[in-house]
Amino acid sequence: MYKNRGKICATIEARMTSSRLPGKVIMEFCGKPNLQHIVERLKKSKYIDEVVVATTVNDEDDPIVELCENIGCKYYRGSEDDVLLRVLEAAKSVNADYIVEITGDCPVIDWRHVNKISEMFFSGDYDYASNTIERSFPRGFDTQIFPVSVLEEVNTITRNPVDREHVSIYIYTHPEKYKLLSWRADETMNYPEIEITLDTKEDYIFIKEIYERLYPLNNDFTSQDVVDLVLENPDLKKILKNTHRKDPFKAQKEWEEKYGK
Secondary structure (H helix, E strand, O other): OOOOOOOEEEEEEOOOOOOOOOOHHHOEEOOEEHHHHHHHHHOOOOOOOEEEEEEEOOHHHHHHHHHHHHHOOEEEEEOOOOHHHHHHHHHHHOOOOEEEEEEOOOOOOOHHHHHHHHHHHOOOOOOEEEOOOOOOOOEOOOOEEEEHHHHHHHHHHOOOHHHHHHOOHHHHOOOOOOOEEEOOOOOOOOOOOOEOOOOOHHHHHHHHHHHHHHOOOOOOOOHHHHHHHHHHOHHHHHOOOOOOOOOHHHHHHHHHHHHOO
């Protein structure tokens, strides 16, 4: 179905007003803002034709726009709450055919995962491919690809605010409608209990330590480098012992039970 590849864009959802860690997208690791690291890492993928930061129309997000302009990265300003629509419009603003959806809380995202998931996706007639359908990889390497046309369809179907916030959750929770491809980690990366996402102050301390140990030696460190570092240094994981994550699946189900699918 999608053999004719077309244009692939990576969208990065980013805003300054995170409830748990305001300004996290421009917090620095080794002298560069988080968002810049994500952009630079994604641009190394041979399959990404364009990187677009999907931010909001809010004045508070002007620093994100300024950063994008300074580093030569395209951006799109849309709705704060309707992230699905914002990502869709961001992709359409650069005439993309496919979206690699990335969130702005993944400073260690690995372009090699983008390459692998893209190759898997285009190997068959899939509507969605991801390394998160069955959680096996550590959180923070979440990578997914799907056609713009599928997200356009989802945009017309769901009004569930959880679906609108989490963009592709409707796709991978409806396998009866969409053909899904799940990439599971091998034994060297199968550590779903490890969380490397930037959501709290503790996360920042944790990821800052990772960057300070890896980045000066190799500014293109791999996901395996990160996992090995964490496994070899149990003290790092202790930083996150009191960190709690959101559960979008629970919120999605509660909304559907109350209002219907």
